[in-house]
Amino acid sequence: MPDPTNEELWLIGRVMEHLDVRTRSGARTFLRRAGIQTVDYVTGPTGRPEARYQADAVRDAAAMRPGRGARTDLNRDA
DSSP, X not given: OOOTTTSOEEEHHXXXXXXXXXXXXXXXXXXXXXXXXXXXXXXXXXXXXXXXXXXXXXXXXXXXXXXXXXXXXGOOOO
């Protein structure tokens, strides 16, 4: 198990940048569908809690998603 003190954690804004997604809800939808769980929460500048996510998990899930216009219906393994 990796040392939690050394793991890179991203806020939703950084996840949005990496995924090239324009909205927070779009990034959260991606995280939910990819099964990426929140690691912890920190207090943001407005005083509200902000979730943090494992950067490695986000990178790995982003690498697995199909490209723009990909015909995913042609890749049936059945």
